[in-house]
Amino acid sequence: MIQGLFSHILVALSGSDASIHAAKYAIIMAKLYHSRLSAVYVVDTATIKQLTLSRIFIQEESLEYEQSLEANGQRYLTFVEELARAKGVKIERELRKGAVYTEVLSVAEEKKVDLIVLGGWEKDRNSRDIISHAHREIMVSAKCSVLVVKEPSIDQLYKQL
Incomplete structure (x- = not known):
C-alpha cells in the first residue's frame, strides 16, 4: 500500500443517496490509507438567491x-459522522453556505486535501441539474484529484470493513 497518497480526503455531501455512497467510499479509503477525512455540506444560498430574484420565491x-x-445538512453531517465512527474513523465536519462548487473548492484548498470524493449521478436525476453542474465545476477547477463514486456494491464493502 502506498503511504501518503491520500493524506486528507474531502467528501462533499448533498443529501442524495449518491453522496451517502460517496461518504461510505471515503470512509473506507480513509481507514485503508490512514488518511484524515473531512465532510462538507453546502447550503446552496446562491441558488436560493437566484430563485428569490426571479420571484419564484x-x-x-x-x-x-x-x-x-x-x-x-446538519442531519446528513451527523449521519456520516456516525458512519465514520462505527468504522473507527475520525471525521471533521463542516456546514457552509454559498455556491456549492465554490464552497467545496474553498474547503479543499483551506484544508489542503489531496482528494475530493463526490457521489455519482443518480439514474432518476437530470444530467443538467444543479448538483451535476456543481460536480462539473469541481472536476474542472479543483487543484487536487477528484473521484466520482459509482461503486454499486458500496454498502457491502462498507459492512465488510
Whole structure:
C-alpha cells in the first residue's frame, strides 16, 4: 500500500443517496490509507438567491427553505459522522453556505486535501441539474484529484470493513 497518497480526503455531501455512497467510499479509503477525512455540506444560498430574484420565491419562503436545508445538512453531517465512527474513523465536519462548487473548492484548498470524493449521478436525476453542474465545476477547477463514486456494491464493502 502506498503511504501518503491520500493524506486528507474531502467528501462533499448533498443529501442524495449518491453522496451517502460517496461518504461510505471515503470512509473506507480513509481507514485503508490512514488518511484524515473531512465532510462538507453546502447550503446552496446562491441558488436560493437566484430563485428569490426571479420571484419564484418570496423572501419569507427563501428564509424558510434555507433553514430547512441547513437542518438537513446538519442531519446528513451527523449521519456520516456516525458512519465514520462505527468504522473507527475520525471525521471533521463542516456546514457552509454559498455556491456549492465554490464552497467545496474553498474547503479543499483551506484544508489542503489531496482528494475530493463526490457521489455519482443518480439514474432518476437530470444530467443538467444543479448538483451535476456543481460536480462539473469541481472536476474542472479543483487543484487536487477528484473521484466520482459509482461503486454499486458500496454498502457491502462498507459492512465488510
